[in-house]
Amino acid sequence: xxxxxxxxxxxxxxxxxxxxxxxxxxxxxxxxxxxxxxxxxxxxxxxxxxxxxxxxxxxxxxxxxxxxxxxxxxxxxxxxxxxxxxxxxxxxxxxxxxxxxxxxxxxxxxxxxxxxxxxxxxxxxxxxxxxxxxxxxxxxxxxxxxxxxxxxxxxxxxxxxxxxxxxxxxxxxxxxxxxxxxxxxxxxxxxxxxxxxxxxxxxxxxxxxxxxxxxxxxxxxxxxxxxxxxxxxxxxxxxxxxx
Ligand code: G3P
Ligand code: CA
Numbered sequence: 637x638x639x640x641x642x643x644x645x646x647x648x649x650x651x652x653x654x655x656x657x658x659x660x661x662x663x664x665x666x667x668x669x670x671x672x673x674x675x676x677x678x679x680x681x682x683x684x685x686x687x688x689x690x691x692x693x694x695x696x697x698x699x700x701x702x703x704x705x706x707x708x709x710x711x712x713x714x715x716x717x718x719x720x721x722x723x724x725x726x727x728x729x730x731x732x733x734x735x736x737x738x739x740x741x742x743x744x745x746x747x748x749x750x751x752x753x754x755x756x757x758x759x760x761x762x763x764x765x766x767x768x769x770x771x772x773x774x775x776x777x778x779x780x781x782x783x784x785x786x787x788x789x790x791x792x793x794x795x796x797x798x799x800x801x802x803x804x805x806x807x808x809x810x811x812x813x814x815x816x817x818x819x820x821x822x823x824x825x826x827x828x829x830x831x832x833x834x835x836x837x838x839x840x841x842x843x844x845x846x847x848x849x850x851x852x853x854x855x856x857x858x859x860x861x862x863x864x865x866x867x868x869x870x871x872x873x874x875x876x877x878x879x
Contacts, residue, residue: 637669639860640857640860640864641669641670641863641864642668642669642866643670643672643743643745643863643866644660644663644666644668644670644672644866645672645865645866645869646659646672646673646687647660647671648663648666648668648868648870652715652718653714653715653717653718653722653725654687654694655673655674655714655727655728656714656715656725656726656727657725657726657728657732657736658722660673660736661736663869666869666873667869667870667873667874667876667877668869669863670742670863671742671744671745672745672746672747672845672865673685673733673744673745673747674746675748675749675762676689676701676749677702677758677761678702678706679703679704679705680705681757681761682706682729682730683730683731683761683762684701684706684727684729685728685729685730686701686714687749688701689701689702689749689751689752689753691712693717694717695709695712695713695717695727696712696716696717697709700753701753702753702755709727710726710727710729712726713725714726714727730746730762731765734766734768734771738770738771739770741774742774743774743776744771744775745776745798745843745863745865746762746775746776746777746778747779748762748778749779750779750784758784759784759787759788759791762777763791763792766795772792775795775796776796776798776818776821776843777796777797777798778797778799778800778819779797779799779800780800780801782799782815785799785816785817789815793816796818796819797816797817797819798817798818798819798843799811799812799815799817799819799820800845801821801822802822802823803822803823803825804826805822809837809838810838812840813838813840818841819840819841819843819862820835820838820841820842820843821865824845824852824856826844827842827856828859832860836860841862841863842860843861843863843864844861844864846865846866847864847865847872848866848868850875853872
């Protein structure tokens with residue numbers, strides 16, 4: 637694989653409804669080298685892939701993910717909001733996703749969501765499933781909740797973690813190393829000629845998000861990042877291939 641790797645953010649969400657199996661499959665067909673997704677926990681302790689804590693934007697349900705059972709969530713439509721073609725897409729379970737990626741030569745970035753709702757025990761359950769499906773080597777667990785990343789490392793020191801952060805952190809690589817992280821997942825604005833040297837010298841992986849404009853993609857390629865997390869993996873593929 638030529639670097640930087642192309643990571644499809646929630647799949648390829650301009651072509652298929654985000655965080656659905658249809659979107660993950662289409663992302664790979666569109667040239668992604670890997671997939672990013674968001675994990676949350678149901679009321680009955682199952683792990684599901686959905687970005688928002690609330691169901692309204694990307695399903696025909698209402699209320700919090702956390703107050704629904706897996707059975708209730710699986711009855712929802714997660715594709716019709718995007719277009720009639722995708723009506724009937726379901727909120728994927730993490731198991732379904734891991735079954736799909738298992739055995740493929742793919743990078744996988746699983747973000748533990750952190751917002752208003754906390755999911756006690758999500759790190760343990762996530763790592764147990766990664767092990768069960770033999771998907772640990774190519775995975776980076778990321779989160780804006782860095783306590784979650786520390787918890788992952790306590791469970792399994794070999795699991796790779798990446799700190800998600802926006803702008804304004806001074807020497808984030810020093811901090812990232814202090815919590816045992818393997819990767820920096822910065823908002824791409826903070827990857828610049830002034831900061832790239834420190835990032836690279838740290839030896840940490842540099843995986844900026846969410847890089848959607850061709851000019852920014854070219855800039856990230858020029859700075860030598862390891863992966864680019866993008867909503868437009870098809871566009872980045874064409875740029876990388878020089879088309
Ligand atoms: O992994 C980068 C990105 O996914 C973080 O933000 O809100 O799109 O999940 P968000
Ligand atoms: Ca995410």
